[in-house]
Amino acid sequence: MANQPTGENCKELQAALDIISGKWKPIILFHLMENETLRFSELQRAIPEITKKMLTSQLRELEYNNIIDRKVYQQVPPKVEYSMSDYGHGLKPLLVSMRTWGFNHLEHLENLYGEDNEKVMEN
Amino acid sequence: MANQPTGENCKELQAALDIISGKWKPIILFHLMENETLRFSELQRAIPEITKKMLTSQLRELEYNNIIDRKVYQQVPPKVEYSMSDYGHGLKPLLVSMRTWGFNHLEHLENLYGEDNEKVMEN
DNA sequence: CTGTATCCCCTTTGATACTG
DNA sequence: CAGTATCAAAGGGGATACAG
DSSP: OOOOOGGGTSHHHHHHHHHHOSSSHHHHHHHHHHHSOEEHHHHHHHSTTOOHHHHHHHHHHHHHTTSEEEEEEOSSSOEEEEEEOHHHHTTHHHHHHHHHHHHHHHHHHHHHHOTTOOOOOOO | OOOOOGGGTSHHHHHHHHHHOSSSHHHHHHHHHHHSOEEHHHHHHHSTTOOHHHHHHHHHHHHHTTSEEEEEEOSSSOEEEEEEOHHHHTTHHHHHHHHHHHHHHHHHHHHHHOTTOOOOOOO
């Protein structure tokens, strides 16, 4: 997220990529798009392999970018709910377009390199 | 590009992201979208900060994914031309959508956090 | 001119323990 | 429950030298 030279032309594209790229952001976004609101622990259960640290940091980035809302209930034990923000819903069409293109691309790669080929591409 | 858990749901989205994310791929793609064909050295001049190693590896990935074509002229000194493939042109609308969203998002961030704020976000 | 081959660094991600 | 703190590992990216 720091050093992107990208010659003045595509800093906008990079801005978009910063939101949705990363190992966990896509799946977090999909869960929040499908679920209205989710608690921290519900997200953890939905994405079992993620650590609290990563879940926290990715949620914080999305919140900073106003894609999601974070609602804290002042109670013990704590309860925090995450949901897409109004603004964040504007990201949905883009995500859907990307998923569609990606779906077709995976098919395209199969046609090129065969059925059960995992992307090997060593070096 | 390796370990993406992404729970079966958004491997398609990840597939799309794999193509266009990375420090150099967006700018490489934009240059190739604007120029029909470019030689290796022309790309280097267009993106002065990139090293040969990175330029080579990113071009190879794009070629592997059939986004760009690589044409080698068997001559001395060597001459290699890169261009978007027919298939690769199908990526253009998506890239444009992302740039548009990113443009608006940068504006959105300005409204939220002020004019000359670089994204600070420590921690 | 168009690359490869090494070696090094830095950022991102992960494991684990601790806290209000 | 919802995090933070600390330390370690991994992978992407960079500097430089060499090669066909």
